[in-house]
Amino acid sequence: MKKMTTASLLAKKQAGEKITALTAYDASFAKLFDSKGVDVILIGDSLGMVLKGEPDTLAVTVAEIAYHTRAVSKGVERAFVIADMPFMSYGTPTDALHNAAQLMSAGASMVKVEGGEWLANTITQLTQRGVPVCAHLGLTPQSVHVFGGFKVQGRQQSQADQLVADAQSLEAAGAQLLVLECIPQDLAQRVSVSINIPVIGIGAGPHTDGQILVMHDMLGVSANYMPKFSKNYLALTGDLHTAVEAYIDEVAQGTFPGPEHSFAQ
Ligand code: KIV
DSSP: OOOOOHHHHHHHHHHTOOEEEEEOOSHHHHHHHHHHTOSEEEEOTTHHHHTTOOSSSTTOOHHHHHHHHHHHHHHOSSSEEEEEOOTTSSSSHHHHHHHHHHHHHTTOSEEEEEOSGGGHHHHHHHHHTTOOEEEEEESOGGGHHHHTSSOOOOOSHHHHHHHHHHHHHHHHHTOOEEEEESOOHHHHHHHHHHOSSOEEEESSOTTSSEEEEOHHHHTTOOSSOOOTTOOOHHHHHSSHHHHHHHHHHHHHHTOSSOGGGSOOO
């Protein structure tokens, strides 16, 4: 079994093969997802909402992500493991280097940061020192209070143009992967073809290079509301193993997300 790497994720984009991704927070689910062939496992700061029952992701700490990263990495043989940098853990490049080191030594192969062009210098410093970076644009949940709620982003032309420019400058700074969350599907398509690194969408329509869902949403067991862009595969299949297989298969075939899970302009 060949381990997924930044190189194999890039090769999937170049071959037009969809990248499959899920969040996980413990060794057992990580092992299950890995055994079913998911390409990427993210220890998301969504754990603040789905594990801790918080209304948002802001109270999550580096120590918590490190704890769950250690557990997840024990269950994974093939998937590429990404750990989220929590709110304010990368406010300065110095903080980012210090906190990313903790997550990499806990077992992550990449860290994820939310934000646009202002992060370019931090991303360059991280990659130059051996920490691969996934950028995250669109509805970046750590900025929920700036946005005034969990709302679709990039609907105005100026916002859309800014998002494309941000994606290009983060790629130029060294980011090797990009997550796009809750943006119109045409904008996600525009971003995906305007950069060379793989783009993984969540609520961003079918035209990105891959898809990710929060595992609790995919299984319909989230403590919070079920987002429109998600799909309850456990309810559809009635069995945990079949649910995971169906999600991976539909993403790989490009049949998830459908129009009912996507946002128009
Ligand atoms: O925290 C998380 O789980 C995430 C995904 C929604 C992409 O950032």
